[in-house]
Amino acid sequence: MSKVVAVTGGIGSGKTEVCKAFTALGVPVVDLDHIAHDMSAPGSPAMQAVRTQFGDAMFNAEGQLDRAKLRELVFAEPDALDQLNQIMHPAIRLEAIRQIAQYTEAYVVLAIPLLVESRADWQMIDHVLVVDCDEQTQLTRVVQRSQLSEGMAQAMIAAQSSRDERLAIADSVIENDQTLDNLQEKVLEFHKNFSKTCQ
Structure with missing residues (x-):
């Protein structure tokens, strides 16, 4: 059975881009938002x-x-x-x-935005990968991407678990504070390292 890597992070942290990078590497992605x-x-x-x-x-x-x-x-x-x-x-x-x-691949990515809030429901997770950035970056991305008011974006961020709570359950962290190319390189590095642990 495939190992399960949960990819989580606050709204606007870059989970979607990380999952795209995993898909490009041939890793299956099961996305709770899509479901x-x-x-x-x-x-x-x-x-x-x-x-x-x-x-x-x-x-x-x-x-x-x-x-x-x-x-x-x-x-x-x-x-x-x-x-x-x-x-x-x-x-x-x-x-x-x-x-x-x-799936029969070495591992599957489970994209799960609210993992802190529901961790007890997901016993099959083998590894938690948190996509992280500072809250001001989060806020800017959410406002730009979703065309929301700053107040609504702040409310959405506040409704989720805190950055500290997410980092507390992380087995690995990808900092998404630079370019898209940099983010993809970090995903590739994680993929190489984690694939070794699945052998």
């Missing part, structure tokens, strides 16, 4: 549960989830975030485990 996105298809069991919990207002006329409305709700009301997580997390975890089991 969650697939599960938000109109009419899916997860979306039916979301509609029951939060009402029709969270959906547009075509029955698609209005992500912006839902995001505003869960950041305004902590209870709403807990309720959403109770609907989505078990289903996402089961699908991730199913996908991981399909």
Whole structure:
């Protein structure tokens, strides 16, 4: 069975670019955000549960989830975030485990943004790789990438575990504070070193 490397980091830290670099190296990537996105298809069991919990207002006329409305709700009301997580997390975890089991490569990357918050649910993880940068860099990236107000970006960062909490569970850390080329070189170095431990 493949070993599992969890790639985590705060919003705007560069997890997506790190996962792209792993993919380019031929490492399978199971991405919880992608699974969650697939599960938000109109009419899916997860979306039916979301509609029951939060009402029709969270959906547009075509029955698609209005992500912006839902995001505003869960950041305004902590209870709403807990309720959403109770609907989505078990289903996402089961699908991730199913996908991981399909691979026979030496290791699989599990892209998991909120690992600190859910570490107890992921017993199959062999190695935690944290993608790290300072909070001001995070904030700048989130505002630029998502076209959000600085206040909303700060709220999103604050809603996640702290930088110190992420670093406390890390087996390895990739600092994403330079160029994309530099980041890709760091991923390649990790890949070479970790592949040796899988032999």
